[in-house]
Amino acid sequence: MGLLGTRTEEAYYNQSQSFTGNGSTTSFNITTSYFTTRPTQQADINVYINNKIINKSTYTYNGTAPSDTSADDSYNIVFHNTSGVNSDLQESSGAPKSGLKIVFIESTSTEEYGNYQHISIGDIIDNFMVSYVGNDKIIDRVKKADVAFHAQRGIQELSYDTLKSIKSQEIEIPPTLNMILPQDYVNYVKLSWSDGDGIERIIYPTRNTSNPTGILQDSDYRYLFDVNGKLQTSFNSLTWDKYSTSSNIEQNKESKQDLDELDLKAAGRRFGITPEYAQNNGSFFIDEIKGIIYFSSNISSRLVTLKYISDGLAQDSEMVVHKFAEEAIYKHIAHAVLASKTKVPEYIINRFKKERFAEKRKAKLRLSNLKSEELTQIMRNKSKQIKH
Numbered sequence: 021m022g023l024l025g026t027r028t029e030e031a032y033y034n035q036s037q038s039f040t041g042n043g044s045t046t047s048f049n050i051t052t053s054y055f056t057t058r059p060t061q062q063a064d065i066n067v068y069i070n071n072k073i074i075n076k077s078t079y080t081y082n083g084t085a086p087s088d089t090s091a092d093d094s095y096n097i098v099f100h101n102t103s104g105v106n107s108d109l110q111e112s113s114g115a116p117k118s119g120l121k122i123v124f125i126e127s128t129s130t131e132e133y134g135n136y137q138h139i140s141i142g143d144i145i146d147n148f149m150v151s152y153v154g155n156d157k158i159i160d161r162v163k164k165a166d167v168a169f170h171a172q173r174g175i176q177e178l179s180y181d182t183l184k185s186i187k188s189q190e191i192e193i194p195p196t197l198n199m200i201l202p203q204d205y206v207n208y209v210k211l212s213w214s215d216g217d218g219i220e221r222i223i224y225p226t227r228n229t230s231n232p233t234g235i236l237q238d239s240d241y242r243y244l245f246d247v248n249g250k251l252q253t254s255f256n257s258l259t260w261d262k263y264s265t266s267s268n269i270e271q272n273k274e275s276k277q278d279l280d281e282l283d284l285k286a287a288g289r290r291f292g293i294t295p296e297y298a299q300n301n302g303s304f305f306i307d308e309i310k311g312i313i314y315f316s317s318n319i320s321s322r323l324v325t326l327k328y329i330s331d332g333l334a335q336d337s338e339m340v341v342h343k344f345a346e347e348a349i350y351k352h353i354a355h356a357v358l359a360s361k362t363k364v365p366e367y368i369i370n371r372f373k374k375e376r377f378a379e380k381r382k383a384k385l386r387l388s389n390l391k392s393e394e395l396t397q398i399m400r401n402k403s404k405q406i407k408h
Contacts, residue, residue, distance in 0.1 A: 036125040041069070041116030046099040050081075050124055059095070059126045067097065068123040069116050075104040078114055097124065138340035145171055148353055158368070162357050172333055174352035178345055179332040180206070182384045188327045190214075195320055197264050199313040201306070204330040211304055211313070213322040220325060223315070226303040231260040231314055255310075264317055345383035351376040 037054040050065070059065050062081040067074045079099045099114035109117060116122050145167050153159045153167075179185035186209055191199060193213075212220035234254035236244040244252045302319040306312075313326070333339060341349050355372040358364050 036123055038121055038123045041118055041120045041122055043111055043118035044113075044115055046113060046115045048097050048122070048124070050095045050097055064126055065097070066125045068125065069106070069109040070120045071123075072106070072109060074106065074109070077104045078102050078106075078110070138342055139346055141168075141171055141175065141339040141341070144341060144346070144349055144353075148350055152350070152354055158354065159357055159361075162361075166357065166360075167353060170353045170356040171349065172339070173356065174349045175332045175339060175341060177352070178341070178348060178380070178383070179330060182348070182380060182387065183332065183342060183345055184387060185330045185332050186327055187330050188325055190323055190325045193315055193319050193322055193324050197315045197317065197320060199315070199324065199326065201311040201313065202326075202328060202330075204333070205311075206329045206331050208306070209327040209329060211324060211326055213302070213319060213324045221301045223302050223304050223319065223324070224299065226305050226316075229259060229263045230305060231307050231310075231312075232257045234258060260314060264314070266317060342383075342387060344386035345380075348376070348379040348383040351379045 037050060039048055050059075059081075062076060065081055067076075067079060079097055081095060081097050099110065099116070101112060101114045105112070105114055109120060111117060145164065148167055148171070149164060151157075153162055175183075187202070187204070189202060193199065211223040213223060214220055234257040236252040236254060238244060246252055300318070302316045302322075304313055304315045304319070307314065315324070351372060355369065355376045358372055359369050
């Protein structure tokens with residue numbers, strides 16, 4: 021059984037193997053040379069065609085080695101003609117269409133790259149209990165649950181302005197012009213959409229509209245209530261409906277043929293324009309109560325990237341601290357524990373308050389990641405002559 025194209029190992033976090041489809045072949049060898057552990061069940065494998073995951077009902081993972089004894093020990097994935105075939109990516113036989121990349125990824129692989137730079141919250145709590153709590157130590161006794169609480173609060177506080185806690189997600193904006201806020205969203209950093217060259221175009225917030233709660237009224241403008249006496253409201257307001265269907269979002273571009281001589285002479289020297297509206301990338305506003313981002317009509321069907329600040333506590337697996345900020349989290353916990361205990365001398369609390377501030381400042385400097393060569397290259401841009 022021959023392979024299609026050249027196999028290349030993909031730079032995924034999980035182990036993977038890839039091929040290129042030719043529109044006719046439905047069976048592929050999954051070899052052990054690409055997997056340090058051998059996936060044995062269909063549930064252990066995810067199949068992607070053109071970066072889209074494929075329904076597991078459209079293929080089988082038979083788990084038998086090839087008949088050719090000279091080949092390395094491997095398993096076979098066979099695509100079938102079923103009702104779940106994706107017609108955009110697969111032929112009627114189930115075979116991936118010609119020229120499309122097929123990637124097989126081991127879904128149960130637990131490889132994590134770059135994880136050594138972090139320390140987990142469990143290790144932080146254990147280290148704190150060993151180093152700070154006990155006889156002849158600064159804290160004689162404290163419950164581990166209290167330490168865990170203050171550790172989580174410390175991660176939250178450091179995530180806002182010290183740790184590298186900025187995350188991102190990319191979605192295609194539907195016709196409803198809505199994006200749901202992530203679970204661990206605290207505040208946004210930037211919203212943008214990517215053009216055909218992959219360049220991000222910044223989307224700016226608008227302050228001139230919103231999605232207020234629409235109260236339902238009858239023909240006499242009286243409020244409507246349900247059988248339980250609760251005021252009836254609509255999910256979206258008429259204000260939002262008008263904004264989402266407006267065709268005047270993009271700025272009208274003037275033609276030079278329509279400009280008189282005075283306008284042409286004043287090109288580039290006009291005043292009075294509002295810079296935040298002098299762009300046609302679109303706009304957005306956030307409804308914090310509903311947890312939804314609303315976009316202007318010219319953002320429909322665009323790929324939008326949301327970069328946002330996380331509190332670092334969305335999942336237990338994500339509750340980690342960079343080692344540059346490890347001492348800062350210990351000082352935060354120590355100060356919080358001492359400040360919440362009775363009969364602790366005030367000078368001890370003030371001492372740890374100062375140490376907490378100093379360690380947080382040091383962690384912020386370390387994590388700022390400033391490189392002299394990069395700064396030099398950027399500053400060279402300041403020496404350019406500006407032509408008038």
